[in-house]
Amino acid sequence: MHVAIIGAGIAGLATAARLAAAGHGVTVLEKDATPGGKLREAVVAGRAMDVGPTVFTMPDVFEDIFAAAGERMADHLAIRRSETIARHVFADGSRLDLFADQKRSERAVEAFAGRRAAAEYREFCLRAKGVHDTLAPIFMRAERPAGPLALVARAGPRGFGGMLRIGAQTTLWRSLAAQFSDPRLRQLFGRYATYSGSSPFLAPATLMLIAHVEQAGVWLIDGGMHRLAEALAGLATRHGALFRYGAAVESVETRHGRVAGVRLACGEWIAADVVVANCDVGALAVGRLGPEAAAAAGPPLPAAERSLSALTAAVVAPAGDFPLLRHNVFFSDNYEAEFTQILRNRTLPSDPTVYVCAADRNERGERPETGPERLFLIINAPADGDTRTFDQREVETCLTAAFSRMEASGFRVDRASASMHLSTPSDFARRFPGTGGALYGRASHGSMASFRRPGARTSLPGLYLCGGSVHPGAGLPMAALSGKLASDAIQADLASTSRSRPAAMPGGMSTRSPATAPSG
Incomplete structure (x- = not known):
């Protein structure tokens, strides 16, 4: 099987590494000169700087990508856990630091706003952990559920109580107003809504789980965040993936009702059994990759619903x-x-x-x-x-x-x-065409917003999606998880096709290496 991946963002890199390690032919087509997508560097006054995501959390998600390929991330990427999470400076001049050690954070909150605030913070950490632990296995790390009822069914009888407590029906700001007596702490923890490009006044209280993700650890990457993209690209390359930079894709092409390949802006045709679009869904929806892909992506996102x-x-x-x-x-x-x-x-x-x-x-x-x-x-x-x-x-x-x-x-x-x-x-x-500049896809406004993000599969056979605008959402770990979900879906569908077509060649589909995939 030959897979063409459009875009070398973190999700595309994760998909490429997993599929290449599984033995599939993979070609990654990236319009820019380097991998990373939004994880970019710029040179200012002769010095390289990260100009995209700057916070690295959930390293286990990335360690799992290397492990799936039989390697160790530590051999290719140097990271170290930060003692501090962030320094917060308020309009009245007061300052509050949060730390990786929750007890240390509690002492800082008490010195900042008093014993009552420290107790409120301790209770908030428990609530945020509860939301995270409830949603991580059944939502964040799982295939997109069809809706709230499907999510509740996944939780099962034992998880039902947790589902009632996650706060999906109230806004993050209302929840924080009830939680914290000090308005500065409401503002601090309300900011976590912006991690998904959302307003704390409109986003559901479930986004408090981000506080737990950071409390579980923030890491620093030696050499800057872009080293993560380079490490993932290197992993995929070592397992046979071919990267082509400066290769803008003009359209996804179909034959007989399913994906057949892609055509580059230069006119070159690249045959593929599967195409993975690691771009904002908005680009597909407005026709940037052709009418067939647009139809599979659904209607464009209204401007009011952008992140x-x-x-x-x-x-x-x-x-x-x-x-x-x-x-x-x-x-x-x-x-x-x-x-x-x-x-x-x-x-x-x-x-x-x-x-x-x-x-x-x-x-x-x-x-x-x-x-x-x-x-x-x-x-x-x-x-x-x-x-x-x-x-x-x-x-x-x-x-x-x-x-x-x-x-x-x-x-x-x-x-x-x-x-x-x-x-x-x-x-x-x-x-990022088709987005209006939105950096996180759909805003997480309202209890149903998360269910409106598309999943890995589309209605066009052979076309799959990954990236921050699809399930499970924005941010480096979520994008990487979307790559896992895409690769899992592709391999499950391939296995299903193989079983349903016993007369086909082994594997169910012809296999081409990236170097020999037909092009013209």
């Missing part, structure tokens, strides 16, 4: 002596007003919450060198990059507000001496 986009700034600049950690969050004064501007008014926020990854700092905030440092800033933004241009004046106004927000908390960046690489929702819309 958040972002305004990002990769900065190399002299910075003040504020005690940054690797991960830092500077919160706005009014969280609800911020999301009203983004989602209702469709504008960049006038007082944004700013995430800052200080790439030259370790988890304790130590810097081995002096001089300008690498800072990556992320600001939430509306996903309207396909319908309007975020012009220089609007972007500059938001950036000025972001730097002012940090400076009000004591952290000053010398902008006059800074080198900066910006990405706006318009830039993301061009880079």
Whole structure:
């Protein structure tokens, strides 16, 4: 069997490694010059910087990919667990650090907001763990359920009580308001909704499970996050996968009602028994890969249901002596007003919450060198990059507000001496067609949103999906899990086809190596 994978994002890499290790011919077609998709690097002032995801959690998901190929991730990727999760800085100037050690976090919360807050935090951690432990085996790591009833059926009688407690019918913000008496803690834990590109005022309380994922550990990757993409690409290559960079796919081609291959933008035809689309489902839905793929993807996602986009700034600049950690969050004064501007008014926020990854700092905030440092800033933004241009004046106004927000908390960046690489929702819309710049697919707004993400299989035989816009959702671990679900579905369907066609060749389908797959 020959598989063509469109896109070398994390999900595509995970799918490629698993299928190649299982003995299938795999060709990965990537329009860019390097693997990783949204896990990207940029060079600013001569220095490489991560300009995509910066937080690495759930390493077991990635260790499993290497193990499935008979290898150890530790032999190819150096990671170490961080003592700290993040430093949180509030509009009133107060600061709270959270740690990998929950007891240490409890002591920090007590010093920050009192004994009652520490007890509330301890109870919240138990609730977040309960939600995670309930949903991980039956949702996050399992094939997409048809709906809530199917999910309840998976939980079974023993899991029914847990299903009642996960909070799917209330918003994360309402749940946090009932949980925490200190409004700053509501704001801190409400931010976890943005990990899936959603608003805490609209997302279900089930997203509190992200707090448990981080509490279970945040890791640092030596050399930067992009080393993860390189390690996965290397794994797939060692097991026979062929990577073709600068190879943009124009369409998925069919013969006799099923996938037959892909055609590249240069006109080249590549035959394939199976095609895996590791791109945003929105690109398929608007016809970027041809009418057959569009029909299989379903209708385009309405703009109002898209996840958040972002305004990002990769900065190399002299910075003040504020005690940054690797991960830092500077919160706005009014969280609800911020999301009203983004989602209702469709504008960049006038007082944004700013995430800052200080790439030259370790988890304790130590810097081995002096001089300008690498800072990556992320600001939430509306996903309207396909319908309007975020012009220089609007972007500059938001950036000025972001730097002012940090400076009000004591952290000053010398902008006059800074080198900066910006990405706006318009830039993301061009880079990821069909999304408007949405970085996480469908927003997790309402109790049914997660069930509306497509699964690995499509209505077009031979076409499969993986990536952050499909089940189980956005983020590096979830994307990697979608790759596992896609490879599992492909191999299960292949086995089923083999059993139903006893006269076929062994394996049920002809097998071509990537090097000999017909092309023209």
